[in-house]
Amino acid sequence: MEEIPNTLWAKLILERLSKMDCIKRGWILVGFPKTREQALALQEMGIAPEHVVILDAPDTVLIERNLEKRIDMTTGEIYHTTFNWPTSSKIRKRLVKPGGTSEEETAKRLLEYRRVIHGVLNSYSKKYHIINADQPSVDVFSQTLSHVQSRHRSNAPYTPRIILHGPPGSGRSLQAALIAEKYGIVNVSCGQLLKEPVAAETRFGEAIKPYAESRQPVPDVMVLKCLSRRLSKLDCSTRGWVMHGFPQDVSQAEMLNDAGFIPNRVFFLDVPDDAVIERLAMRMTDPITGERYHSIYKPAPTSEVYSRCKINPKDSEENVGKALEVYHANVSELEQFYSPVIHVNADQDPYTVFEYIESCVVKPPSKNPNAFV
Incomplete structure (x- = not known):
């Protein structure tokens, strides 16, 4: 399957972010950019986020999380055997393990992520903020919310x-x-x-x-x-x-x-x-x-x-x-x-x-x- 060009992705994202709900209420972009090239494609389209939040955790934790992930093929809801297990036996019976979550496959994806993430961080060098995701989700959310509600201070030596x-x-x-x-x-x-x-x-x-x-x-x-x-x-x-x-x-x-x-x-x-x-x-x-x-x-x-x-x-x-x-x-x-x-x-x-x-x-x-x- 042929990959979608970065410029097309950026164009599609720009079209969505130009709609009135995004203009009036703001937006959260997830899953893009994954590489420096994709970050530059967004910049060339004039898309500049106010906050860049990086959720990170040790590889061993991320591999373990993926191994225990389950999906409800009827609703698409994602569960976890330790952190988010359904109480309904009916739901539990139809849960399946999603593809691409084996230890080997997850390790391979993490290796690629670690290889390219520095390029993304360099593209947003004065703006990104790393949050430890190896903690309860409510704490991750609280820290993320606190960060995005903070006011940016310009890095310029005067008000440009x-x-x-x-x-x-x-x-x-x-x-x-x-x-x-x-x-x-x-x-x-x-x-x-x-x-x-x-x-x-x-x-x-x-x-x-x-x-x-x-x-x-x-x-x-x-x-x-x-x-x-x-x-x-x-x-x-x-x-x-x-x-x-x-x-x-x-x-x-x-x-x-x-x-x-x-x-x-x-x-x-x-x-x-x-x-x-x-x-x-x-x-x-x-x-x-x-x-x-x-x-x-x-x-x-x-x-x-x-x-x-x-x-x-x-x-x-x-x-x-x-x-x-x-x-x-x-x-x-x-x-x-x-x-x-x-x-x-x-x-x-x-x-x-x-x-x-x-x-x-x-x-x-x-x-x-x-x-x-």
């Missing part, structure tokens, strides 16, 4: 207020996700914020909906209203934020400043126009697997896969060219407004880009009285 600006395809959303993940600050995506009230069918969302359906820009006043609500929340004011998608011109930047949201870092992700067109106009998606390909960097494995791949209309060379024209028409004035800004060569490996951005994030804020503060 970061804006990422750049042309389409410059990697702003990925860099924002990486920064938010590393320093525990809030990832504020303007596009995502506008989708949430529409999905919730709020009064504000109903006002935005016609613009979304016609693919027209939402008026600046409405965008600022949405952003102000988010940036005014306690997590943004105490932990800091990294924002992308706004402002796109000086008028929007002035509105943001007048509202009291003044960044202390503004990064310009620089990518040549031909590289942007190459990144976007040549990428495609397999509608069956969800796997993403690129004509140069990641070609489709077979002619059959290539023939069924689709290109997003907004990624056509013509549309990308129009977006670049709008970007270049505003970039100089916006750079002058936020001077001094930090220019980053984004035409290289994204994790090299992140390392440079990170080095600038940890520097003390500028003492220049004429600089943004």
